[in-house]
Amino acid sequence: MPRTYRQSSSGLFVLQLHSALLQFPNVCFILALLTDITYWKTANLMWQNFSDWLLFAGLVVGGVALLVGIVELFMQRGEDRRPYWLHALGSLIVLALAFWNSLVHSADGWIAVVPSGLVLSAITVVVLLITDFYGRFIRSRRLGHQ
Amino acid sequence: MTKSIRFRSTGILLLTGLLLAGRAGAADFDPSQQVGPNPVLPEPEHELVASVKVAGVVGWKDGAMPTVADGLTISAYATDLANPRTVHTLPNGDVLVVQSQGPSGEPLGRPKDLIRGWIMSIAHGGGGGKPKQSNLITLLRDTNRDGKVDETHDLLTDLNSPFGVAWIDDTLYVANTDAIVSYPYKLGDTSITAQPTVLTQLPGGPIDHHWTKDLALSPDGTKLYAGVGSNSNITENGLAAELNRAAIWEIDRKTGAGRLYATGLRNPNGLEFNADTGQLWAVVNERDELGPNLVPDYMTSVKDGAFYGWPWSYYGDHVDVRVQPPRPDMVAKAIAPDYALSSHVAPLGMTFTVNTAMPVAFANGAFVGEHGSWNRSFYAGYKVVYVPFKAGAPDGQAVDVVTGFVEGDSAHGRPVGLGIDGTGALLIADDVGNTIWRVANGDGTVTPQPIGTDQTPTGQAALVPQPAAATTPPAGTTN
Numbered sequence: 001m002p003r004t005y006r007q008s009s010s011g012l013f014v015l016q017l018h019s020a021l022l023q024f025p026n027v028c029f030i031l032a033l034l035t036d037i038t039y040w041k042t043a044n045l046m047w048q049n050f051s052d053w054l055l056f057a058g059l060v061v062g063g064v065a066l067l068v069g070i071v072e073l074f075m076q077r078g079e080d081r082r083p084y085w086l087h088a089l090g091s092l093i094v095l096a097l098a099f100w101n102s103l104v105h106s107a108d109g110w111i112a113v114v115p116s117g118l119v120l121s122a123i124t125v126v127v128l129l130i131t132d133f134y135g136r137f138i139r140s141r142r143l144g145h146q
Numbered sequence: 147m148t149k150s151i152r153f154r155s156t157g158i159l160l161l162t163g164l165l166l167a168g169r170a171g172a173a174d175f176d177p178s179q180q181v182g183p184n185p186v187l188p189e190p191e192h193e194l195v196a197s198v199k200v201a202g203v204v205g206w207k208d209g210a211m212p213t214v215a216d217g218l219t220i221s222a223y224a225t226d227l228a229n230p231r232t233v234h235t236l237p238n239g240d241v242l243v244v245q246s247q248g249p250s251g252e253p254l255g256r257p258k259d260l261i262r263g264w265i266m267s268i269a270h271g272g273g274g275g276k277p278k279q280s281n282l283i284t285l286l287r288d289t290n291r292d293g294k295v296d297e298t299h300d301l302l303t304d305l306n307s308p309f310g311v312a313w314i315d316d317t318l319y320v321a322n323t324d325a326i327v328s329y330p331y332k333l334g335d336t337s338i339t340a341q342p343t344v345l346t347q348l349p350g351g352p353i354d355h356h357w358t359k360d361l362a363l364s365p366d367g368t369k370l371y372a373g374v375g376s377n378s379n380i381t382e383n384g385l386a387a388e389l390n391r392a393a394i395w396e397i398d399r400k401t402g403a404g405r406l407y408a409t410g411l412r413n414p415n416g417l418e419f420n421a422d423t424g425q426l427w428a429v430v431n432e433r434d435e436l437g438p439n440l441v442p443d444y445m446t447s448v449k450d451g452a453f454y455g456w457p458w459s460y461y462g463d464h465v466d467v468r469v470q471p472p473r474p475d476m477v478a479k480a481i482a483p484d485y486a487l488s489s490h491v492a493p494l495g496m497t498f499t500v501n502t503a504m505p506v507a508f509a510n511g512a513f514v515g516e517h518g519s520w521n522r523s524f525y526a527g528y529k530v531v532y533v534p535f536k537a538g539a540p541d542g543q544a545v546d547v548v549t550g551f552v553e554g555d556s557a558h559g560r561p562v563g564l565g566i567d568g569t570g571a572l573l574i575a576d577d578v579g580n581t582i583w584r585v586a587n588g589d590g591t592v593t594p595q596p597i598g599t600d601q602t603p604t605g606q607a608a609l610v611p612q613p614a615a616a617t618t619p620p621a622g623t624t625n
Binding site for chain 2: 043045049052053056100102103104106107108109110111112
């Protein structure tokens with residue numbers, strides 16, 4: 001028997017808001033990896049400052065995106081919510097890594113990036129890519145249900 | 147999916163393990179190992195979140211005062227000042243109190259600057275009441291040499307974050323944060339109306355991280371020495387911002403021409419010439435964020451042309467890996483300072499005690515004012531210590547002389563600049579308690595005549611302290 005699903009307009013708004021906000025931290029954290037690599041290669045402090053602000057901005061908007069996503073989760077009825085919780089967990093891990101990374105980046109000079117900041121930036125990007133692709137996968141599967 | 151989750155968890159555990167390993171140790175370190183000529187220097191720690199302990203400011207209420215060592219007495223010499231930073235005694239015994247606030251407008255560089263600004267506002271916060279307008283120099287006059295101020299005059303106002311002063315040949319030199327300026331000033335005058343003349347520009351804003359410019363006059367009166375602190379903790383504003391900074395400048399008094407006398411001194415203050423050797427001395431604040439037990443701040447004789455390491459190394463060849471690219475050639479040139487004062491005590495003032503009225507236990511050495519800082523899990527500094535000297539060099543362990551600036555988690559005050567008043571007693575500028583403290587010999591001894599801060603007497607035999615009963619009024623203070 002096919003599952004019935006009713007999408008309210010407010011639910012659609014939250015879904016779209018989450019999806020729009022989510023791009024912001026992803027772009028920030030990917031750029032932070034690139035600026036970290038550039039700092040590692042040039043020792044020009046401008047690049048470290050770029051990374052520092054990118055992590056900061058990504059964390060602020062990423063935190064809002066996660067909250068909106070969790071609200072969205074509670075608004076969805078009549079279907080298996082486990083995949084979405086898994087996606088939320090992935091997002092939480094990305095933010096935790098980025099927060100840790102921003103503490104590392106707040107050090108002065110070379111050790112703010114090389115090596116631990118750079119490694120954390122790379123791990124953050126790997127986890128966010130996996131989380132992001134998984135999120136796209138479950139969303140397209142759900143749209144397929146409708 | 148499950149596989150990727152497991153991969154993530156393993157990664158997190160691995161990284162957490164690395165983090166914990168990095169934070170272990172150094173909790174039971176004895177700070178006294180870092181006082182003296184050969185401090186113990188542990189391995190640098192790169193803490194994820196630096197240990198911080200901030201004392202909120204409560205001020206001095208209900209007659210509360212710092213405590214002093216045996217044989218000394220303390221009294222409030224002047225109160226209700228506006229962030230007094232340094233004291234300077236003129237040859238007639240008048241005391242100049244330089245009151246200042248750091249320049250505002252250091253441009254925002256990183257997210258961390260927002261947090262740092264907030265912590266500093268707690269540590270410097272006012273102890274109640276609307277703060278008086280700062281950036282002025284006030285003259286305190288003790289006409290009958292009884293250790294109490296009889297007259298107070300504001301000499302100069304609206305200065306640009308002044309710190310050091312010097313006086314010679316009817317000229318008062320003031321080291322603002324961006325320039326040394328001079329004013330015609332005769333001893334005994336109680337006002338200055340002349341416009342300042344710029345002797346030389348000093349590195350100032352817009353960053354101006356370490357903004358205090360201390361001054362000393364050479365014993366022959368021809369040169370001025372100015373301390374110029376670094377523009378960052380450890381070059382995080384770029385090396386270009388450090389041009390001519392972290393150095394002591396030598397400036398010709400007649401022409402204003404300057405040169406770098408010594409370099410690699412992160413934040414030098416308390417500049418004073420030693421009477422025994424004729425050498426310039428300074429106290430220096432070393433770098434932060436290498437753990438609670440690095441790097442010890444120090445006092446040192448300052449050798450002409452010497453390089454003391456900052457930013458590339460500390461205490462000689464201890465390389466700071468945070469500064470890239472490395473400069474092994476500079477590390478090879480770096481020399482170690484004379485005497486460590488322990489980490490994060492933040493010395494900002496120093497004065498020698500030869501020819502003062504101090505008791506024998508404190509009569510040949512230096513007092514050091516330790517402002518204290520929040521870069522440790524306990525309160526380091528926040529006191530005045532005495533370092534005994536012998537033949538112009540430190541000889542023995544530093545002892546606490548004036549304490550009680552911190553009580554529990556509250557700061558009554560913080561000592562900055564030190565000086566000797568016209569009667570041979572120690573003066574302490576307390577920049578958050580807004581007080582000048584006078585620490586005198588408990589038996590009432592005073593010096594036979596005032597000695598100016600800039601005077602480095604050579605005929606010491608003529609200046610033996612004598613009992614209070616035999617005092618005579620000083621010349622030049624009648625009015």
